[in-house]
Amino acid sequence: MSRLVVLVCPQWPVVAAGCRADEAVAVLHTNRVIARSRAAADAGVRVGQRRRDAQARCPALRLVVHDASAEARAFHRVVDTVAEMVPRLELTVPGTLTFAARGPSRYFGGDLAVATLLVERVEAVLGPSLAAIGRVGAGVADGRFAAGVAARLAARAGQPEVVVPGGSGALLADLPVGLLADVGGLDRAVVDLFHRLGLGRLGDVAALAEADLLARFGPVGAVARQMAAGLDDRPLGAVEPAPGSAVEQAFEPPVDHLDAVVFTARSLAERLVAVLAADGRVCTQLAVTVVTEQGERSERVWSRPAGLGVAAVLERIRWQLDGWARRLDEHSAAGVVLVRLEPTEVRADDGAQAGLWGGRSQADEWAQRAVARLAGLVGDEQVVMADWRGGRLPADQYRWVPASLGAGGGAGPSSSAPAAPWVGALPAPTPASLYPEPVPVVVLDRHGRAVGVSARGVLSSEPVQVQAEPIAAWAGPWPLDERWWDPRGARRLARFQLLTASGRAYLATVERQHWWLIAEYD
Amino acid sequence: MVAAARSSSSADTRARLAELIPRLGAAAPAAERTMPMHPALDGLFPQGVVRGSTVACVGAVAASTALLLLAGPVQAGSWGCVVGLPTFGPGAAAEAGVALERVVVVREPAAAAFDESTWAQALAAGVDGFDIVVLGAGRHLRAATARRVQARLQARGAVLVLVGAAGAFTPDLQVTGRADWHGLGAGHGYLRTRRVTLGLGGRRLPRDRHDTLWFPGPSGVVERAGAHPSPLHRQAG
Numbered sequence: 170m171s172r173l174v175v176l177v178c179p180q181w182p183v184v185a186a187g188c189r190a191d192e193a194v195a196v197l198h199t200n201r202v203i204a205r206s207r208a209a210a211d212a213g214v215r216v217g218q219r220r221r222d223a224q225a226r227c228p229a230l231r232l233v234v235h236d237a238s239a240e241a242r243a244f245h246r247v248v249d250t251v252a253e254m255v256p257r258l259e260l261t262v263p264g265t266l267t268f269a270a271r272g273p274s275r276y277f278g279g280d281l282a283v284a285t286l287l288v289e290r291v292e293a294v295l296g297p298s299l300a301a302i303g304r305v306g307a308g309v310a311d312g313r314f315a316a317g318v319a320a321r322l323a324a325r326a327g328q329p330e331v332v333v334p335g336g337s338g339a340l341l342a343d344l345p346v347g348l349l350a351d352v353g354g355l356d357r358a359v360v361d362l363f364h365r366l367g368l369g370r371l372g373d374v375a376a377l378a379e380a381d382l383l384a385r386f387g388p389v390g391a392v393a394r395q396m397a398a399g400l401d402d403r404p405l406g407a408v409e410p411a412p413g414s415a416v417e418q419a420f421e422p423p424v425d426h427l428d429a430v431v432f433t434a435r436s437l438a439e440r441l442v443a444v445l446a447a448d449g450r451v452c453t454q455l456a457v458t459v460v461t462e463q464g465e466r467s468e469r470v471w472s473r474p475a476g477l478g479v480a481a482v483l484e485r486i487r488w489q490l491d492g493w494a495r496r497l498d499e500h501s502a503a504g505v506v507l508v509r510l511e512p513t514e515v516r517a518d519d520g521a522q523a524g525l526w527g528g529r530s531q532a533d534e535w536a537q538r539a540v541a542r543l544a545g546l547v548g549d550e551q552v553v554m555a556d557w558r559g560g561r562l563p564a565d566q567y568r569w570v571p572a573s574l575g576a577g578g579g580a581g582p583s584s585s586a587p588a589a590p591w592v593g594a595l596p597a598p599t600p601a602s603l604y605p606e607p608v609p610v611v612v613l614d615r616h617g618r619a620v621g622v623s624a625r626g627v628l629s630s631e632p633v634q635v636q637a638e639p640i641a642a643w644a645g646p647w648p649l650d651e652r653w654w655d656p657r658g659a660r661r662l663a664r665f666q667l668l669t670a671s672g673r674a675y676l677a678t679v680e681r682q683h684w685w686l687i688a689e690y691d
Numbered sequence: 692m693v694a695a696a697r698s699s700s701s702a703d704t705r706a707r708l709a710e711l712i713p714r715l716g717a718a719a720p721a722a723e724r725t726m727p728m729h730p731a732l733d734g735l736f737p738q739g740v741v742r743g744s745t746v747a748c749v750g751a752v753a754a755s756t757a758l759l760l761l762a763g764p765v766q767a768g769s770w771g772c773v774v775g776l777p778t779f780g781p782g783a784a785a786e787a788g789v790a791l792e793r794v795v796v797v798r799e800p801a802a803a804a805f806d807e808s809t810w811a812q813a814l815a816a817g818v819d820g821f822d823i824v825v826l827g828a829g830r831h832l833r834a835a836t837a838r839r840v841q842a843r844l845q846a847r848g849a850v851l852v853l854v855g856a857a858g859a860f861t862p863d864l865q866v867t868g869r870a871d872w873h874g875l876g877a878g879h880g881y882l883r884t885r886r887v888t889l890g891l892g893g894r895r896l897p898r899d900r901h902d903t904l905w906f907p908g909p910s911g912v913v914e915r916a917g918a919h920p921s922p923l924h925r926q927a928g
Contacts, residue, residue, distance in 0.1 A: 193770070198720055205802060251924055262880075281754060285867050349770050361854060376768050489793065515732065517843055531768070532770055532822065533768070534768035535821075536793070536820050538793075539770075539793055539817065539819055539820020539821060540820070542816045542819075542820065543795070543797055543813055543816050543820075546813055546816060547797060547799075547805065547809065547810055548800070550800075551799070551800055552793065552797055552798075553795070553797075554792070554794065554795055554796065554798075555781035555784075555794070557785075557791075557792045559782075561790060563780060563783075566781070566782050567791075569796070572795045572796075597786055597911055598783065598786055598885070598907050599780060599783045599785075599786055599905065600780055600783060601754035601755045601778075601780050602754045602778035602779075602780060603778055603779070603780045603785035604778060605777045605778065605801075621710065628878075629868070629878070641878075642875040642877060643875065643877065644724060644875055644876065644878060644879055644880050645878075666875055666882050668875050668882070670871055671751075672751055672869070672870055674870075674872055674875075674882055689754060689782065690755075690872075690885075691751060691753060691754045691884060
C-alpha cells in the first residue's frame with residue numbers, strides 16, 4: 170500500500186477562467202455546471218445544475234465554456250511550483266496533483282510538514298486568483314481515493330489533512346457514498362444504486378464481501394469496495410508493464426515548433442498503443458519525458474483510469490508541452506531533441522476505450538461538445554436524436570429527444586432496434602425519406618377518374634396514374650383505424666405502396682378521400 | 692554516355708526510394724486516413740472513404756445510399772450528424788445498419804427558418820464534432836461558405852455526405868444509383884427487395900467503379916449482389 174499526497178485546487182476551471190474575488194462565475198460543460206466560484210455558490214449555483222437553473226438562481230452569473238486544454242495550461246503554474254519540491258508528479262485532471270509521500274516526507278520532515286509547505290507555496294503562486302474559490306487542500310493518506318478525499322476535506326477545513334498510516338478505512342467509513350463518484354470517478358449510476366440499496370456510507374460498502382459485490386456489479390463493484398475500504402492503490406487489475414515497452418523519438422535537427430513535435434508524437438503514440446493492444450492491454454498511467462537541446466527536461470506522469478488511447482495521449486503531450494513551452498520561451502528558444510513515452514501502469518483492455526483510431530470515449534467527448542455547441546446555436550429542441558417507440562406509420566415509429574440529454578451516454582434514448590415487427594406496420598424496408606408534410610396528389614384509373622377507397626376499405630378501381638406518371642406496380646389498401654375512441658387523435662386512413670414506371674417507390678395514403686404521398690423509398 | 696549516366700543515377704534514386712517506402716508507410720498507416728465503410732460498399736470503397744472527402748449521393752437511391760455511407764463509420768464507433776435533411780427517416784437508417792444512439796439530427800424549426808450564416812455555423816460545428824456529416828440538398832449555401840466547410844473537413848478528417856444536388860460544394864466522389872424493386876405486383880405483394888446499381892465516379896478515381904447491391908436483400912440485410920447471384924422470383928408487374 171503506497172502512501173500518497175494529493176493536492177486539490179477546488180473548482181479549478183473557475184480559477185483557469187480568471188475570476189475576481191466577488192464575481193459569480195460558473196464553468197459549463199454540456200449545458201451543466203461543472204465548477205462555480207464562491208460568490209456563485211452563495212447565490213445557490215451548484216455543480217451539476219443545468220445552465221437555465223443556474224441562471225435563474227443567479228442572473229448576474231458569468232458563464233464560461235469548459236476548455237480542458239486551457240485549464241491544463243493554467244495548471245502548469247502549480248505543477249511547476251510543486252515540481253521544484255518533488256521530482257515525479259502524477260496528473261489526472263487539471264486541478265489535482267498526486268505524488269508518493271515517502272521521499273518528500275523524509276526530506277521535509279514528516280507528512281504534515283510536506284502538506285503545509287505544499288499549500289503555502291501553491292497559494293503563494295496562485296495569489297489573488299485563489300480568493301474566488303477558497304483554499305487549496307492537501308491530503309496525505311494510504312490509497313489513492315482516501316488521499317483524494319482527505320485533500321477535499323482539507324480544502325474545506327482550510328488546513329492540511331494527514332491520515333495516520335492504516336487509518337484510511339476509519340476516515341472514510343462515515344462519509345457519504347456519493348464521494349465514490351465525485352472523487353473516485355466511479356459511474357454515477359452505480360453509486361446511485363448503492364444509495365437505493367441502503368448503502369449510504371462508504372463504511373457500508375466496505376463492510377460487504379468483495380465476492381458479493383463482484384457478483385452483483387462486476388468489476389465496478391470490486392473497485393468500489395477497494396476504494397471505500399481505502400485499499401485502492403491503482404486501478405483494479407493494473408500491473409507494471411513489461412520492461413522495454415517505452416517508445417522514444419529523437420529529433421535531429423531539434424524541432425522548435427510545438428505543432429511539429431505533437432505531429433511526430435502522434436506516430437509515437439500510435440506505436441505505443443498498438444504494441445500494448447497487441448497484448449490486449451491498455452495504458453492507464455504514462456510518463457512523458459521531453460528533453461531540449463539545452464538539456465532541460467520535463468517529465469510528467471499522466472494517469473487516466475479509463476485508459477489512454479492515441480488521442481488521449483496526444484492531448485496530454487500537448488498539455489505538457491504547452492505549459493512548458495510558455496516557461497521556456499522566457500529563457501531560451503531551445504528546440505526539442507527527444508520525446509519519450511513510457512507506460513508506468515497498464516491493465517487488461519476490457520473495452521472501456523476501444524479502437525486504435527482515437528478511442529471511443531474521445532469521439533463521444535467531441536460529439537458531446539458539438540451537441541452543446543449546436544444547441545447553443547439553434548436551440549436545444551432542434552438538436553435531437555431518434556428514440557424508438559413503435560408505431561404503424563414510419564413517422565410514428567421514432568420520437569425525437571433533445572440530444573443534450575443523450576449524447577455521450579447517460580439518460581439518453583435507448584434506441585434499441587425493435588426485436589419483432591410492430592403489429593399493423595408495413596414490413597421492412599422502411600422508406601428512407603419521410604416527408605415532413607404529406608404531399609397531396611391525384612391518382613387516376615384507366616378511364617381518367619379519381620380512385621377512391623370506400624369506408625369498408627374497398628378500392629373503386631385500379632390506379633394506373635399518379636400525378637400524370639404511369640404506375641408500374643402497386644399494392645393496398647392496408648386500412649388503419651387508429652385511436653377511434655379519441656375524437657381529436659382519431660385517424661382513419663388506407664395505405665398504399667406505389668411504384669412508378671420511372672422506378673420511384675412511394676408510400677401513399679388515402680385519408681378523407683384524398684391521396685397523399687407521405688414517404689418515398691429512395 | 693550522358694544517357695547511361697542518367698539511367699544509372701535514376702536506378703540509384705529508385706533503389707533509395709525503394710528503401711524509403713516501407714518507412715514512409717509505417718509513419719502514416721492507411722487505416723488512419725480512411726473511414727471504414729459498410730461491408731456492402733466493399734466493391735465501391737475497398738479501402739474505405741478517405742477522411743476529409745466530400746461524397747455526393749445522387750439519383751433514385753440518394754437517401755438510402757447516404758444512410759448506408761453513414762452506417763459504416765457509426766457502426767465502428769464514430770458519431771454522425773444529419774443537418775438540413777428534414778426527410779431523414781430513422782427507421783430506414785436503422786435498417787441500413789446505422790446505430791442511432793450515435794446519430795444527432797439538427798432540425799430546422801417550422802416557424803423560423805435559419806439564415807445562411809446559421810446553417811454555415813451549424814455545419815461547421817457538425818464537421819468539428821462529428822466524424823461523418825450528412826447534409827441535405829435543400830440548403831442554399833454560398834460558394835465561399837462551402838469552400839470553408841470543405842477546408843475544415845480536411846483539417847478535421849471528417850467526411851461530408853451530400854444528399855441530392857451538390858450545390859455549392861465540389862464533391863470528391865459522386866455515387867449515382869439506380870433501383871430495381873421486387874415484390875410489388877398489380878394490387879398485391881409488398882416492396883420486399885431492391886437491386887441497386889451504384890456507380891462511383893470522382894476526380895480522385897482513375898476510372899468509375901460499379902457495383903450491384905441487394906438493398907435490402909431477401910433476408911432483410913444489405914449486401915453485395917455478388918454474394919447472392921440468383922435474383923428473387925420476380926413478381927409480374
